[in-house]
Amino acid sequence: MRTPRGAWVLGGVLAGLAGTAVSHAVAMALHLRESPMQAVASLVVRATPGPVSDLAIGNLGSAAKPVLLTAIGLGLLVLFALAGLLARRRWWAGLVLPLALAAIGATAMLLRPEIRGPLDLLPVLAALVTWVGCLALVLLPLRRSEAAASAPSRRAFLLGAGAVALLAAVGGVAGQLLRGARDRVEETRRLLRLPLEAVPPVLEYEVDQTLSDLAPWRTPNDDFYVVHTALAVPTVDPSAWRLRIHGMVERELELTLEDLVRRPVTEAWMTLGCVSNEVGGDLVGNAWWSGVRVAEVLAEAGVDPRADAVLQTSEDGWTCATPLAALTDERSAMLAFGMNGEPLPVEHGFPVRTVVPGLYGYVSACKWVVDLQVTRFDRVEAYWTSRGWAERAPVRQASRIDVPRQGQAVRPGPLRAAGVAWHQHTGVEQVEVQLDGGGWQSTVLGGVPSVDTWRQWVVDLDVAPGDHVLRVRSVNGEGEVQSGILRDPVPDGATGWHEIEFTVEEET
Numbered sequence: 296m297r298t299p300r301g302a303w304v305l306g307g308v309l310a311g312l313a314g315t316a317v318s319h320a321v322a323m324a325l326h327l328r329e330s331p332m333q334a335v336a337s338l339v340v341r342a343t344p345g346p347v348s349d350l351a352i353g354n355l356g357s358a359a360k361p362v363l364l365t366a367i368g369l370g371l372l373v374l375f376a377l378a379g380l381l382a383r384r385r386w387w388a389g390l391v392l393p394l395a396l397a398a399i400g401a402t403a404m405l406l407r408p409e410i411r412g413p414l415d416l417l418p419v420l421a422a423l424v425t426w427v428g429c430l431a432l433v434l435l436p437l438r439r440s441e442a443a444a445s446a447p448s449r450r451a452f453l454l455g456a457g458a459v460a461l462l463a464a465v466g467g468v469a470g471q472l473l474r475g476a477r478d479r480v481e482e483t484r485r486l487l488r489l490p491l492e493a494v495p496p497v498l499e500y501e502v503d504q505t506l507s508d509l510a511p512w513r514t515p516n517d518d519f520y521v522v523h524t525a526l527a528v529p530t531v532d533p534s535a536w537r538l539r540i541h542g543m544v545e546r547e548l549e550l551t552l553e554d555l556v557r558r559p560v561t562e563a564w565m566t567l568g569c570v571s572n573e574v575g576g577d578l579v580g581n582a583w584w585s586g587v588r589v590a591e592v593l594a595e596a597g598v599d600p601r602a603d604a605v606l607q608t609s610e611d612g613w614t615c616a617t618p619l620a621a622l623t624d625e626r627s628a629m630l631a632f633g634m635n636g637e638p639l640p641v642e643h644g645f646p647v648r649t650v651v652p653g654l655y656g657y658v659s660a661c662k663w664v665v666d667l668q669v670t671r672f673d674r675v676e677a678y679w680t681s682r683g684w685a686e687r688a689p690v691r692q693a694s695r696i697d698v699p700r701q702g703q704a705v706r707p708g709p710l711r712a713a714g715v716a717w718h719q720h721t722g723v724e725q726v727e728v729q730l731d732g733g734g735w736q737s738t739v740l741g742g743v744p745s746v747d748t749w750r751q752w753v754v755d756l757d758v759a760p761g762d763h764v765l766r767v768r769s770v771n772g773e774g775e776v777q778s779g780i781l782r783d784p785v786p787d788g789a790t791g792w793h794e795i796e797f798t799v800e801e802e803t
């Protein structure tokens with residue numbers, strides 16, 4: 296008994312649609328600008344030779360992109376149907392197209408200029424799993440009836456097809472809602488007027504702007520590292536945002552964004568780093584922050600002298616406990632609403648986050664902050680401290696070589712090495728390098744506005760052709776030499792000197 300071809304086609308199409316919808320929803324939840332299908336479209340656009348795209352735009356105008364997306368969509372529908380028909384022949388043949396398309400989708404996701412990491416592939420994986428799972432769900436009853444040579448069970452097929460259609464619809468709606476929330480918050484952010492001062496000039500802090508591998512002294516927002524536990528970035532409406540200050544205080548406070556920005560605004564250059572940063576790693580960045588001193592708000596609430604901590608909570612429920620002293624001493628710990636002269640980017644905590652010079656982010660830099668509870672360390676646990684990381688985590692003295700790069704082959708002749716070093720709240724006094732295990736030699740340092748930022752260093756070296764090893768270490772503002780003991784980030788930050796290998800090419 297042959298089952299009708301139409302049923303296989305329908306099943307294939309529904310399964311493919313469910314996969315696409317779910318992957319779109321996952322992409323939007325992850326705050327990716329594009330789902331895999333859109334990434335493929337973008338890749339096609341980027342790979343199209345100029346004259347061809349000029350021709351397309353000339354003939355189709357602004358419709359060129361929708362036309363392309365529609366074409367890809369129609370092509371996909373055909374492939375979805377084909378996958379259903381292939382599964383009719385052999386069950387494994389039904390897997391060929393999902394796997395091939397997943398490979399294309401993954402390639403397109405990886406080739407996006409804004410690639411963030413392996414998590415960007417989750418939408419592709421979701422598409423694959425959903426598509427294949429749904430194919431099995433709708434088509435298995437058909438296969439069984441073919442094998443048993445019995446009449447296909449209309450009921451079993453319709454139930455499966457209905458479930459898959461429902462999943463496709465739910466996925467589609469969820470994707471649109473998530474995208475809508477993100478679009479709205481981006482739009483509000485764009486229109487928001489905050490008392491932000493322009494970013495001051497940074498030329499005196501840059502040691503050599505011709506070295507393209509040297510991290511610029513000021514990290515642009517788009518290049519600033521992003522670390523958070525939230526899968527979907529919180530989308531907080533600034534007009535609904537409230538900050539509650541409570542716990543061991545005389546007066547509870549609840550501030551709106553307007554209340555906050557009415558206060559005296561503080562601006563500061565500050566380097567923020569992640570405790571998970573490995574020796575030589577790039578989970579660190581330096582920005583111009585604008586906000587209101589936490590000390591000012593806490594003073595208004597009136598802090599109980601027995602308190603020693605502030606438990607900060609984010610809109611998404613993430614928590615960190617910060618030493619009260621670090622929030623109230625002379626350093627510029629702030630409730631920041633500006634980053635590099637702009638409202639905080641959404642993924643960096645819009646509308647308000649905390650930043651505290653000298654402490655790792657996981658104990659201090661609460662993004663999307665909504666609650667400050669004045670308390671004691673012996674009464675609270677926070678997100679990462681309950682997972683084995685240290686309760687207190689002042690940043691560790693660190694230095695990094697950016698130029699030359701690990702493994703780089705450089706031209707013979709004088710070599711200019713450069714990098715950054717940081718020990719926020721204490722400052723960097725000197726940076727030294729060691730070539731091939733020889734003596735430590737000092738480097739030339741860039742200027743700094745305060746002890747709270749990283750410092751660039753540069754040194755000219757004489758190196759013979761062949762393989763070399765370069766090490767770096769810093770001396771902090773208190774004259775302490777950076778520890779050379781190699782230790783992992785867990786539980787309170789990595790230590791050890793950054794070391795790179797490079798080769799000087801032979802003279803030709």
Ligand SMILES: Nc1nc2c(c(=O)[nH]1)N[C@H]1C(S)=C(S)[C@@H](COP(=O)(O)O)O[C@H]1N2
Pocket residue numbers: 519520521522523524525567568569570609610611613642643644655656657660661662663
């Ligand atoms: N709400 C929230 N805030 C958070 C985190 C988080 O997971 N959720 N991660 C912290 C960690 S571990 C770091 S290193 C910094 C990173 O800030 P950035 O993403 O702006 O660079 O944010 C901190 N604030």
Ligand SMILES: [Mo]
Pocket residue numbers: 522568569570571655656657
């Ligand atoms: Mo972190």
